[in-house]
Structure formats: C-alpha cells, structure tokens
Amino acid sequence: MYLPFDKLAELGGTVDVCIIGSGAAGVSIGVTLARQGHRILMCEGGDEVFSERSQDSYRGEVVGDAYLPLEASRLRQLGGSTNHWGGVCRPLDPYDFTAKTAAPETAWPISHTELTPYFSAAADLLDLDPIPADEPIESSALSRIYFSLGGPTRVQLKYADTLSESDNLLCCLNANLVALETTDGRVASATFANYQGEQHQVRARYFILACGGIDNARLLLWCNQQAGGQLIPQAQTLGRYWMEHPHATVGQALIFEPEALGLDETYNVFLSPNEQALANREILNCGLRLHRMNPEASQALIDELSLQAPSLGERIVEWQAQGRVLHGAMLRAAWEQEPRFENHIELSDELDALGIPRSRLVWQQSALDRHTIRESLLLLGEYLVDTDIGRVQLADWLAELPVTLPTDGELAGRHHMGGTRMSHHPEQGIVNADCRLFAQDNMYVAGSSVFASAGHANPTLTLVQLALRLCDHLNQRLTQA
Amino acid sequence: MKNTPYRTNPNVLLIKTYYLLYVSSIRKFALVGWANLHQYKLSVGNVGAVTFQNAAFHNAYNTLQSKPSKARDNITIMLPTYTRRRLLKAATLAGMGVVLVPVSALLPAASAQSQPPASPSRHTPDSIMVNGWLLRASDR
Ligand SMILES: Cc1cc2nc3c(=O)[nH]c(=O)nc-3n(C[C@H](O)[C@H](O)[C@H](O)COP(=O)(O)OP(=O)(O)OC[C@H]3O[C@@H](n4cnc5c(N)ncnc54)[C@H](O)[C@@H]3O)c2cc1C
Numbered sequence: 153m154y155l156p157f158d159k160l161a162e163l164g165g166t167v168d169v170c171i172i173g174s175g176a177a178g179v180s181i182g183v184t185l186a187r188q189g190h191r192i193l194m195c196e197g198g199d200e201v202f203s204e205r206s207q208d209s210y211r212g213e214v215v216g217d218a219y220l221p222l223e224a225s226r227l228r229q230l231g232g233s234t235n236h237w238g239g240v241c242r243p244l245d246p247y248d249f250t251a252k253t254a255a256p257e258t259a260w261p262i263s264h265t266e267l268t269p270y271f272s273a274a275a276d277l278l279d280l281d282p283i284p285a286d287e288p289i290e291s292s293a294l295s296r297i298y299f300s301l302g303g304p305t306r307v308q309l310k311y312a313d314t315l316s317e318s319d320n321l322l323c324c325l326n327a328n329l330v331a332l333e334t335t336d337g338r339v340a341s342a343t344f345a346n347y348q349g350e351q352h353q354v355r356a357r358y359f360i361l362a363c364g365g366i367d368n369a370r371l372l373l374w375c376n377q378q379a380g381g382q383l384i385p386q387a388q389t390l391g392r393y394w395m396e397h398p399h400a401t402v403g404q405a406l407i408f409e410p411e412a413l414g415l416d417e418t419y420n421v422f423l424s425p426n427e428q429a430l431a432n433r434e435i436l437n438c439g440l441r442l443h444r445m446n447p448e449a450s451q452a453l454i455d456e457l458s459l460q461a462p463s464l465g466e467r468i469v470e471w472q473a474q475g476r477v478l479h480g481a482m483l484r485a486a487w488e489q490e491p492r493f494e495n496h497i498e499l500s501d502e503l504d505a506l507g508i509p510r511s512r513l514v515w516q517q518s519a520l521d522r523h524t525i526r527e528s529l530l531l532l533g534e535y536l537v538d539t540d541i542g543r544v545q546l547a548d549w550l551a552e553l554p555v556t557l558p559t560d561g562e563l564a565g566r567h568h569m570g571g572t573r574m575s576h577h578p579e580q581g582i583v584n585a586d587c588r589l590f591a592q593d594n595m596y597v598a599g600s601s602v603f604a605s606a607g608h609a610n611p612t613l614t615l616v617q618l619a620l621r622l623c624d625h626l627n628q629r630l631t632q633a
Numbered sequence: 634m635k636n637t638p639y640r641t642n643p644n645v646l647l648i649k650t651y652y653l654l655y656v657s658s659i660r661k662f663a664l665v666g667w668a669n670l671h672q673y674k675l676s677v678g679n680v681g682a683v684t685f686q687n688a689a690f691h692n693a694y695n696t697l698q699s700k701p702s703k704a705r706d707n708i709t710i711m712l713p714t715y716t717r718r719r720l721l722k723a724a725t726l727a728g729m730g731v732v733l734v735p736v737s738a739l740l741p742a743a744s745a746q747s748q749p750p751a752s753p754s755r756h757t758p759d760s761i762m763v764n765g766w767l768l769r770a771s772d773r
Contacts, residue, residue, distance in 0.1 A: 403765065460763050461772035533767035537760045544767050551765035 154315070155193070155322045160344060160352035163322075167193045168630055170342060170356035172329045172371075175232025176612050177598040178362035179307040180277055180619040183314055186321035188627050193354065195327035195344050197363070198229035200308070205347055209328070209504045212366070212511035216495075218559040219396075219515055225566040226364055230315075230325060231308030233364065233566070234612075239304025241280050241613040242297070243271060245437065247427045248488075248607035254434040254520055257393070257491045258605035261576045261585045270617040277616055279305045286424075289413065292535040293429035296414050297422045297439065299610070327352075328506050329363070332375040332595070334382050339595040345506055357633075358626060360596045362619075365568025365611075368601035369394070369497040370511045372572060372582070377499070385591050386578040391497040393573045395489045395606045397565040398517060400558055402529050402550055403483045405442065406453050407542040408471070410479050415442065424608065425531050436488035436520065437608040438528035442481040450480030457543060464543070483544070486565055487528065488608050490520045497571050522555040567611045569600040587622050598622055 169185055171178045174196040182194045198206040206229060212222040226233045244264060251259035275283075280300035287296045308315075315323050324344070330351065331343040341353040361368055369391040376383040376390065384390055407413065415421050423440045430437060445453065458465025468478065489495075495516060499509035526546070533544035549556050575581020578590035583602050589595045598619045600611040759770045 457766060460766050461768050464768070464772035530767065534760065537767055537769055540769070543772070546762075546765040546767070548765060551762065 155324045157346045165355050167356040169358045171360045173362035174230050176234050177619045180616050182321050184623040186318050192321045194323045196230050196325050197328040199325050200230050202227050202229040215514045216516040234307045237304050240299050240610045242299040242609040244607040244614050255490045260604040267617040270620040273620050274616040293531050294423045295426050297424045338593050358594045360598050362598040365600045369571030373499050374508050391571050392493050393491040393570040394495045395569040397486045397567045399486045399562040399565050402485045403546045405481045405544045407479045409541040412541045433527045435524040435527045438487040439608040441484045445480035453480040487525045490518050491605050526550050569603040569606045572597045572601040574602040574604050586625050
C-alpha cells in the first residue's frame with residue numbers, strides 16, 4: 153500500500169524492516185519479506201516517474217578516467233535503475249569469489265555456494281531465460297558462455313499490484329533518507345525528507361540501505377559524518393574499492409570456420425577465458441561478444457586483411473571461389489576491474505537540494521585492467537591463429553602498448569559496484585558476510601555496493617541473490633525474536 | 634612471493650627487448666621490433682632469456698626491405714623463451730648477411746608499475762602482429 157509522506161510520523165514502532173530505496177534490491181527484499189508476513193516500510197526518494205528534481209540529487213563529479221555523467225547512469229524513481237536496465241544477466245563464476253595472484257583483493261568473504269540456493273528465486277524475480285552451462289571450446293583457453301538476454305523486467309510494473317495492495321508492504325514515495333540516528337550499536341531511527349523540506353523520523357527493528365552502487369556509499373559517508381563517526385567507527389574503506397565493468401569495442405575478426413566457434417546465424421556468441429588461462433596470464437575475468445557483420449562489411453574486412461597478409465589473401469580468394477562464406481565479426485568486451493582502494497566515492501563540497509553533499513567519483517583503470525582486456529583478446533587471436541579458423545585485429549588503442557583506453561563510446565556498463573565492501577574484518581570492509589554494518593546490530597546494506605569483486609557478469613542477478621539471502625537471514629532473526 | 638601482485642613485487646623482473654636488424658649489404662641498423670615489456674618471473678637457477686623465432690625473423694627482414702617505415706613501426710615480434718646460449722646461436726644468422734641484435738633491459742616490476750603489463754610468453758611461436766592483426770608468419 154502507498155503511504156503518504158505525512159503518515160510516516162504515525163507509524164510509531166510498528167515497522168519490522170525499513171527499506172531505504174526501491175530498486176531491484178529494495179523491491180526484492182520488500183516483496184519477499186512482506187510475503188513472509190513481516191511489516192515492511194519501503195521509503196523511496198523518487199516518485200513513480202523520474203523528475204528533474206529527484207534526478208538532480210544524483211548529479212556529481214567524476215575525477216580520473218572518462219566516465220558517464222553520474223545522473224545519466226541511474227534513475228532516481230520507484231523501481232530505480234530497473235526502469236532503464238537492459239536485463240542481461242549471468243551469475244558470477246565460482247572463480248570470481250577467490251583471491252587472484254595478480255589481485256588478492258578480489259576475494260569475497262563468502263563463496264559462490266552461498267548464493268547458489270538463491271539462483272532460481274532471483275531468476276523468477278527477474279523473469280530470466282534459462283542460462284545454459286558454459287561450454288569449453290576444444291583446444292582453446294576459452295569457453296563459450298551464456299547470459300539471459302530476455303526482456304528487462306521493470307520491478308515497479310511487475311510488482312505494481314503488491315505495491316498498491318499489500319497490507320504488509322507500505323511504500324512511501326518522495327521520502328529521502330537524510331540522517332540515521334544511532335545509539336548503543338543500533339540504528340534507532342532514520343530521518344526522511346521530502347522536497348518541500350518536511351522531515352519525519354521512522355523507527356524500525358531493522359534498517360536496510362538499498363540506494364544503489366553510488367548512493368549507498370554517499371549516504372553512509374554523510375550519515376556517519378552527521379553521527380560523529382558512531383555509525384561506522386572504522387570507516388577507512390567506506391566509499392573505497394569502487395568498481396565498474398569497462399565496456400568497449402575491442403577489435404574485429406574474420407572467421408573462416410564459424411561452426412568451430414559454435415557461431416550460428418544470429419551470432420550472439422559470448423566467449424570468456426577459462427580459469428586456467430585467467431590464472432596463467434594473471435588477468436581478471438572478461439567476457440567477449442561477437443557481433444556478425446553484414447556481407448559488405450565482411451568483404452571490406454577481407455580486403456583489409458588481404459593487404460596485410462597477401463598469402464592468406466590468396467587462400468581466401470580460393471576459398472571464396474569454392475563458395476565458402478567467411479564471416480566478419482565485431483568484437484565487444486566487458487571486463488573485470490581490479491578492486492582498488494584508490495577508486496572511490498567521496499563527498500563533494502556542493503550540496504544537493506536536500507542538503508546532502510553530492511558524490512564525487514574518483515575512478516581510474518589500472519595497469520591490470522588494461523592488461524586483462526589485451527590478454528583476453530590475444531587469447532582469442534592466438535586460438536584462431538593456432539587452429540587456423542580465423543584472424544583477429546585488435547583495436548588501435550589495444551594493439552600498441554601502453555594501452556590507451558577510449559575516452560568516448562560505451563566506456564562502461566553503468567554497473568556501480570563496491571564502496572561498502574563485504575569483508576570478514578571491519579578494517580577491510582564496511583559490511584560483514586551477512587551484509588550488516590560491522591558496528592550496528594540492526595542495519596544492513598543491499599545492492600552491488602557490497603561486492604568485494606566484480607567478475608565480468610552484469611551485477612543485478614548477483615545483487616538480487618544477495619538480497620534474497622539477506623531476506624532469509626532477517627526472516628530468521630525476526631521469527632526468532 | 635606467494636600472493637604478492639607481480640606489479641609490486643621487486644623479485645619479478647620485466648624484460649624489455651628491442652630488436653635491431655643489421656643488414657651487412659647496406660651497412661645499416663634498423664629497429665624492426667620490440668618485445669613490449671614481456672614479463673618473466675625469474676627465479677634463481679631459471680634465468681630465462683628471450684630470442685626470436687626464425688619465421689618471425691624472416692618476416693621482419695622482408696618487411697624491412699619492402700614496407701614503408703610506418704608499417705615497420707607496427708611490427709611486434711612475439712617471442713618464446715629460450716636459454717641464453719641458444720639466443721646467441723640464433724642471433725648470428727651466418728650466410729644471410731644479417732644479424733638481429735636484441736637489446737634487452739631487465740627492470741624490476743616494482744619500478745615499472747606505471748607501464749601496463751604486457752603479454753606473457755605465448756604458446757604460438759610463429760604469430761606476429763601487423764597493424765593490429767594477429768597473423769601467422771606464413772600469412773604474409
Ligand atoms: C542503462 C542501464 C542498463 C543496465 N543494464 C543492465 C543489465 O543489462 N544487466 C544488469 O545486470 N544490470 C544492468 N544495469 C545495472 C542495474 O540497473 C543495476 O545493477 C540495478 O538496477 C541496481 O539495483 P539497486 O536496487 O541496487 O539500485 P537502484 O536501481 O539504483 O535503486 C536505488 C533506489 O534508491 C533510491 N534512492 C536513492 N537515494 C535515496 C534516498 N536518499 N532515500 C531514499 N531512496 C533513495 C533511488 O531512487 C532508487 O529507486 C544497467 C544500468 C543502466 C543504467
């Protein structure tokens with residue numbers, strides 16, 4: 153049921169769980185816990201549709217590598233960024249949860265087996281297509297991998313009935329978190345403000361911050377500052393280890409034997425280095441996608457390749473005379489970014505209309521990030537050369553060292569991860585393995601901000617798996633009490 | 634060394650090798666390629682050296698003779714790891730009137746941090762990169 157903002161004051165101590173934010177994370181938790189019979193309040197800063205006013209709070213500064221404007225890479229409204237996401241999903245690989253020689257900080261405090269039990273419920277929630285198991289490609293260091301590419305679920309629409317009718321799930325729009333009050337290791341209340349400057353305090357047994365991969369860190373930085381450091385006494389990693397998935401067109405390929413790569417007519421094929429190759433080359437995870445070119449573009453590619461490789465050109469002419477069709481493919485990639493302390497969200501000096509300092513994102517890709525994409529593409533190129541089933545051309549910025557990243561185009565996936573990192577130790581992270589703030593017994597964080605590392609897979613399935621795992625944890629605490 | 638990132642590990646050395654081709658008939662040196670900060674983890678008793686592979690050499694030589702200088706700049710020779718003795722043996726190509734002179738620098742990885750790491754040794758000995766294309770030497 154929708155709750156008018158001024159009714160927040162009348163709730164008293166009746167709320168079991170107060171969820172702040174209504175994106176994929178917030179709605180997953182709200183709907184699940186409400187179904188289990190708990191009394192849930194979900195406070196959403198935006199309205200049913202996004203407005204300049206609510207979106208303005210997402211404006212911020214970017215320092216470092218080229219990145220998208222912060223207000224353009226997320227939506228501040230009911231349903232959050234699921235109102236414009238692409239719906240591409242795949243779970244993280246088991247290997248993603250482990251420490252790598254090249255970047256030990258990639259280790260999670262939990263293994264993938266902790267999330268596996270929540271896969272099918274998360275897939276139902278996001279209406280995913282079945283995701284087949286990876287298939288190793290013979291005599292190569294690559295596997296063919298799969299994603300769910302189904303229509304993107306808009307949680308606001310999918311759960312429209314629950315949001316308007318459930319007695320257990322109260323949803324308050326235009327309710328922006330502006331402060332958290334803490335006493336004796338518990339968050340006692342949260343203060344919400346609307347755009348008219350009215351404020352109300354809400355008390356609840358448990359609080360969950362689910363404001364996305366940038367504002368989870370921003371709001372905790374602000375609330376901790378307001379609470380004199382009592383919310384997160386060991387805040388050295390707050391906002392830190394922020395990550396994205398760099399995305400780019402990384403080259404092109406001419407494929408002589410499409411069937412060897414499992415390429416069909418649609419050509420929607422994803423490849424990824426296998427674990428052994430990742431370990432041997434000391435690189436992080438990477439997904440390569442092949443897009444089939446039209447016949448004219450393929451022929452142009454053949455002409456270019458023949459200029460550089462006349463002998464091969466002669467073989468191609470012979471093949472074409474025999475009626476063989478060669479396919480050109482554009483190569484796109486999304487790859488893992490090393491979790492680095494230096495990449496972070498901080499508070500800027502400028503305040504938004506609610507009086508909260510705007511975010512400043514300090515972000516740079518490391519040598520390892522660049523190494524990862526170059527080596528991944530070389531793995532594909534070497535496989536094609538070894539087996540003589542094609543040739544790869546690296547994009548100019550990758551072919552020559554040092555790799556200089558593009559400053560325009562796709563840049564990144566709009567996947568905001570890290571900033572409130574999950575860890576076993578308060579000096580190395582902000583939440584524990586249950587996603588709870590180390591110093592607060594009743595405050596949790598949901599969303600990809602808790603990721604310790606990012607793999608290459610789009611983050612929403614994993615963050616929903618984590619959200620459902622948090623529901624189990626809270627359900628247990630609520631029923632035990 | 635376990636779990637120390639290679640980029641910050643002072644025990645890990647990077648080999649940067651430039652390849653100068655000396656053509657005796659025209660008495661000229663030319664830079665035909667370089668191993669772009671190939672990385673090798675060197676441990677005592679297993680000091681690797683880098684040399685070229687014949688097919689790659691022929692390709693570099695032909696390119697030097699026939700291509701404009703812009704194309705020459707783009708050659709990167711992919712190199713397998715060999716012993717130092719084999720390096721010296723291979724470097725003198727008697728009878729062809731040419732010598733490929735490798736000029737290598739060993740850098741502690743820690744001091745080369747600002748450089749992006751480059752390819753470790755490859756498994757395909759006869760591949761070359763020309764204008765971004767990863768090719769077999771015989772493709773040319
Ligand atoms: C264009 C685009 C395409 C994408 N495509 C994909 C894809 O194909 N696959 C994939 O896995 N991921 C994709 N993503 C990422 C995906 O959208 C996010 O991972 C996911 O939506 C994050 O969910 P969330 O609930 O953690 O955060 P959000 O969706 O950001 O939700 C946060 C919510 O908190 C609210 N909020 C913010 N501040 C406050 C406050 N102070 N008080 C109260 N409420 C507040 C916001 O209004 C919002 O509703 C895409 C993102 C974009 C932008």
